[in-house]
Amino acid sequence: MADVARAAGVAQSTVSRILNRAPEAILVTEATRERVLAAAQRLDYRPNPLARALRGAPTMLIGAIVRDVTDPFFAVAIDALASTAAGHGYSLVLGHARSRADEALALAAVLEARQCDAILLLGDFREEPMLIDDLRQSQVPVVAMWHGSRIKGFHSVTVDNSAGIRDALDHLSGLGHRRIAFVGGESLGDIREREEAYREYFGETDIVVPDSFVQRASNTFLGPGPALERLLRSPEPPTALMAATDVLGAGLIHAAVGLGLRVPDDLSIVGFDDIPFAAATVPALTTVHMPVAEMSAAAVELALSPDRDPTDRETRILTPTLVTRSSTAPPPLQHRLASRPAGLSHG
Amino acid sequence: MADVARAAGVAQSTVSRILNRAPEAILVTEATRERVLAAAQRLDYRPNPLARALRGAPTMLIGAIVRDVTDPFFAVAIDALASTAAGHGYSLVLGHARSRADEALALAAVLEARQCDAILLLGDFREEPMLIDDLRQSQVPVVAMWHGSRIKGFHSVTVDNSAGIRDALDHLSGLGHRRIAFVGGESLGDIREREEAYREYFGETDIVVPDSFVQRASNTFLGPGPALERLLRSPEPPTALMAATDVLGAGLIHAAVGLGLRVPDDLSIVGFDDIPFAAATVPALTTVHMPVAEMSAAAVELALSPDRDPTDRETRILTPTLVTRSSTAPPPLQHRLASRPAGLSHG
DNA sequence: CTGAAAGCGCTAACAC
DNA sequence: GTGTTAGCGCTTTCAG
Numbered sequence A, B: 001m002a003d004v005a006r007a008a009g010v011a012q013s014t015v016s017r018i019l020n021r022a023p024e025a026i027l028v029t030e031a032t033r034e035r036v037l038a039a040a041q042r043l044d045y046r047p048n049p050l051a052r053a054l055r056g057a058p059t060m061l062i063g064a065i066v067r068d069v070t071d072p073f074f075a076v077a078i079d080a081l082a083s084t085a086a087g088h089g090y091s092l093v094l095g096h097a098r099s100r101a102d103e104a105l106a107l108a109a110v111l112e113a114r115q116c117d118a119i120l121l122l123g124d125f126r127e128e129p130m131l132i133d134d135l136r137q138s139q140v141p142v143v144a145m146w147h148g149s150r151i152k153g154f155h156s157v158t159v160d161n162s163a164g165i166r167d168a169l170d171h172l173s174g175l176g177h178r179r180i181a182f183v184g185g186e187s188l189g190d191i192r193e194r195e196e197a198y199r200e201y202f203g204e205t206d207i208v209v210p211d212s213f214v215q216r217a218s219n220t221f222l223g224p225g226p227a228l229e230r231l232l233r234s235p236e237p238p239t240a241l242m243a244a245t246d247v248l249g250a251g252l253i254h255a256a257v258g259l260g261l262r263v264p265d266d267l268s269i270v271g272f273d274d275i276p277f278a279a280a281t282v283p284a285l286t287t288v289h290m291p292v293a294e295m296s297a298a299a300v301e302l303a304l305s306p307d308r309d310p311t312d313r314e315t316r317i318l319t320p321t322l323v324t325r326s327s328t329a330p331p332p333l334q335h336r337l338a339s340r341p342a343g344l345s346h347g
Numbered sequence C: 001c002t003g004a005a006a007g008c009g010c011t012a013a014c015a016c
Numbered sequence D: 001g002t003g004t005t006a007g008c009g010c011t012t013t014c015a016g
Helices: A002-008 A012-020 A030-042 A049-054 A072-087 A101-111 A129-136 A161-174 A189-203 A225-232 A246-258 A292-304 A333-345 B002-008 B012-020 B030-042 B049-054 B072-087 B101-111 B129-136 B161-174 B189-203 B225-232 B246-258 B292-304 B333-345
Strands: A061-066 A091-096 A118-122 A142-145 A155-159 A180-184 A214-216 A240-243 A268-270 A287-289 A315-318 A321-323 B061-066 B091-096 B118-122 B142-145 B155-159 B180-184 B214-216 B240-243 B268-270 B287-289 B315-318 B321-323
Touching: A002 A012, A002 A030, A012 A030, A049 B049, A061 A072, A061 A292, A072 A091, A072 A118, A072 A246, A072 A292, A072 B072, A072 B091, A091 B072, A118 A292, A142 A292, A155 A161, A155 A292, A161 A180, A161 A189, A161 A240, A161 A268, A161 A287, A161 A321, A180 A189, A180 A225, A180 A246, A189 A214, A214 A225, A225 A246, A240 A246, A246 A268, A292 A315, B002 B012, B002 B030, B012 B030, B061 B072, B061 B292, B072 B091, B072 B118, B072 B246, B072 B292, B118 B292, B142 B292, B155 B161, B155 B292, B161 B180, B161 B189, B161 B240, B161 B268, B161 B287, B161 B321, B180 B189, B180 B225, B180 B246, B189 B214, B214 B225, B225 B246, B240 B246, B246 B268, B292 B315
Parallel strands: A061 A091, A061 A118, A118 A142, A142 A155, A155 A315, A180 A214, A180 A240, A240 A268, B061 B091, B061 B118, B118 B142, B142 B155, B155 B315, B180 B214, B180 B240, B240 B268
Antiparallel strands: A091 B091, A287 A321, B287 B321
16 A cells, blocks of 8 residues: 555555545545556555454454354355345355364454454354353354354344244144154254254153154264164154254155155155255155244344443344145054054053 | 563563464573463453464465355365365365355455465356456465366366266266266356266267257256256157256256156266265265365365465366266166167267 | 564544 | 554564
């Protein structure tokens, strides 16, 4: 910038003014203005955002720390967030925290410290207490999304997992299913809440769910195979499966077909999240749609709202909706007859 | 930092030295050292990476500009890149360039200018000439990955799309297929190269491929439905489909089953990329495996290598390998008999 | 071994 | 209208 000033024969501050203020604020002679602009052009001047940020200017950047970019759900979340942020004139910068804890910390340090005007936390970071503590001291607003349960000190935007599970389970039992198993993941964040919601749901009915009906698997497409085999080995196997995520749901379809079952004729499967792939599985997956766009809007709004009293943190809980596709149907006939007593016989 | 210095009763430069140099470089009294460390701890001092970078220190950050995070292929690429970078002590910062061109530019400006020690470009950015021009002036090394054809001024790491297509097509014709169609995407980057490779392949044989055998669809799971319908309407429909990506491949399986076809009995389908769920589709997708890990290693190496002569840019081309799964089989019997003359009858 | 001082590139008072 | 001056938080000569 000093070069530009010299080339245009003006002071550096003048250059700064001309390059930053909107043209309408005409506090500069048109002649000087043009001279400076020309010089800047000729010298291919590019502002150094570092210096600018150091001086206190907003960076127009929102940082997002993501647990696992590989998870298709987060991929769509990021996409939605980026669009929303762009609508506010902000760009999204992502930090991928998967690898090691210290890396996550390093990332946070970078994103923080006024490099970003706000920070978004996507997923459950309870296993990264250092990160959380670190962020709690942060000068910029932090909003946590899909972190599972409440998390103190941050704004948060979550989905009502309980309502989603209830809708899905209502759908299944409306179809006539009584023996509905749950396949979850590492018991983190939303997945944990979904498992609890599943347990509660049946706690309110006279249907008793054997412990073996809650299975865990790694949240990958090939993860739930063994869980399904275990389930099928039960004396009275389930006629429907509630998967904690669509990834698990899609994996269960694959595993079921591999075992010679027909979906949904022999086994109904419901997912959660409504990732793009869910519409394209064979058969297409019935699932609980995550209101990603609304959640993004809420998160960005919270992130960009001037930080008032740090003790007053807002929590926004949005409601998901069931999307019925082709992976669910009434249970096979023999089970339909047997199911009513079966549920009670376990009491 | 000034606070720490004051609290410890030393000069700021001393604090800087102690906090940055490795302990082995004992150019400081043990007593002072401890005093400073204690003060830093007590005051919860955290270095400001901005100021540090402004002063010229490396940021230990690699920036990646991604065309579309939503594309599952890039998701795994990012993951691999992050791991590789972590192995070198670097973190990965992602910019999502999907939305608008000016946003991509803003991002580049941010990532650049010594905020990052290197920049990675994932995907084809030929439609963003401003970005490219901008990056060409960049002070930090830039390496382009999966950009399709050569791109001047940057290091690049690509895959041999031609070899991949050839392997896949050899597999299909080895199975007895003669009527093999291609379903591609927006003719960008790798997808474009794959289409060309497909055309070349049949150019070298006596099999003539009707123009209608090259179809385009948006690179989404639900995208290729219409393309498949068009293909099936041909007087002599294909018995096998070469999809330009796994997303398209999975979408084609879905569409085919929706149309009442059996895969692979009625129709064989091959994908490209080997994204995680290619192993979990029903049936599992035969595909061309992208050597993502090797490509990441190459890219990071190039990115971190001291920038020598800017005119000497390196290009690394890795070779993909075919993964045979369950979506391919010999063509239906009637086609098997008809296929040989069919290929020639079009000549 | 440690302190003082300069300066990275930029913005914001405050003059003139 | 435009120039001068002082830092933002840090690293790095250069003295002591």
